[in-house]
Amino acid sequence: MGKINKVGVVGAGMMGSEIALCFAASGINVVIHETSLDLAKKGKERLSGILDKSIKKGKATEEEKEQSLNRIDLTDNFNGFDSVDVVLEAVFEDLKTKKDVFSRLDKICKPECIFATNTSSMPITLLATSVSSDRIGKFIGAHFFSPASVMKLVEVIPALDTDEESVTFMIECCREIGKTPVRVKDVAGFAVNRLLHAMWVEACRLLEEGVATPEDIDLACKFGLGHPIGPFALMDLTSNDLNLKVEHILFDAYGERFRPRPVLKQLVDANHLGRKTGRGWYNYNK
Template sequence: MLSPILRSATMSSTRSQLNAAAATRLSSIQRHLSTTPSGSRIERMTVFGAGLMGAGIAQVGAQSGLKVTLSDVTDKALENGLNIISKSLSRVAKKKSPDDIEGFTKKILANIETTTDAGKAVEDTDLVVEAIIESIKVKRDLFGFLDSKAKAECIFATNTSSLSVTEIAESCGKERQERFAGLHFFNPVPAMKLVEIIRTPQTSTSTYESLKEVTLRIGKAPVTCNDTPGFIVNRLLVPYLLESIRMVERGDATPEDIDTAMELGAGYPMGPFKLLDFVGLDTTTYIAQGWRGKAASGQISKELVEPIELLDKLVKEGKLGRKSGQGFYEYENKK
């Protein structure tokens, strides 16, 4: 079982101050943007992938008043996506509209339509956000198909967390590449404020401004990064997580003590091993493997992503974290 870790009153106070500062900054950015020229205004959004990420992106878009089309390959996947959204909206409604939870949920869901027809899904949309499997081939195949189906001014965005946005964009024509960027949301999308906007060398200023405007409109805090491995968050986070595992493998400290140290000493809301179990050890392994190709070409340091025997062993044993019931910790309920 995951043992509870006591948090100090000082940390709670610090987090409250940080949250307040972030909210103030977001409000300031929104006011500034409202008086700043931007690209084309986005009113209709299509999301590909009805899993947790895609459903979350569709939800926040619909909540902000965008007309959203959610697309996936099967009706069952779409039904699952709508169920995820409905449950999430019910939780939101308990705070925003406790006297009419059903009415609140129905109003937001009315902004979402679904289809398994990918071509139809993009006929009249202003923005496509892809949140499908983390495979560059599958993503390129999808965008290559959509390029001839969507209107010329439609913006394409990938939610990839670890792949090259530029390489994905190259599946489209040169004009579309100017309207192509990364739009990296964080899980769970409705709760996480941050969105990384990834600019490729071809991404136009108008495209970037349109994405920044819509990101703020849906209540998120955008940051900007060039198309580098891991962007901002994962470029710093993944090596930190891998080094944490190496510490345990070397016998330097236990996962419990490392988590406690980073939570109470560094002020992190979640220690590295809790986070590894939440993300999935298989996902972390997949990202590290992909980055080794980047290391071979000199884009990142090789020692940052060297294989770790302990991590590989846990993955081979099916101990993937929360979703399997066991990772670095054990869990009663699989999540």
């Protein structure tokens, strides 16, 4: 792989901003495009907060913080994207928004630039059709996990027409920023969400059958399986509305084994979405 000199990140939300930080902290220059400079600045300010916490924990220095932040440029008009070696897209999970971004980028970025999407639920092969036939071999999925500055895993997902060189590039690119990439086929839920939701659906069944409480199921997974966090606490973190949406996609793709459980649907109907609404499987307002 040729050296990566500069990376373009699209979207400075929860995922995009921290993906940008992964590259900047590894000494690579980054430019983030957002819909407004204000939003881009907010994303960068969040990073400042994350780096402050790392300093407190002794995992980074003031100097490293300054260097990382100085490597991140902001734009609201794709300024600087003509010289990036790879683009990581992390905009809203909306097909039209993503397709519009990629077709614009296709005209701006250099021909050898790799395009990677962080989508959690859309087929990479479908998104790849947003770019011209000359670029389609360079289109790939790079699925980071939240919080992206901490979690080591990246699922690297070739689309139907992605060339092997681009797969190798993406895998090496992940390693260069200290991540652990795994190669996964372009199927609904990729690998991790299939494993996760299989467990979550079963956790909901246990609850419906009165086998154990959410608290006890979480304790069982932590202390019996060595999970850092139990399924109900994790569902509350990722948001139950999103969890339900993903289970509908998995149900469409794989049938009965992913049918969303009534107890989850009811929770979402009640707007108990998890930490973001103050109540989910647990009550956070107490």
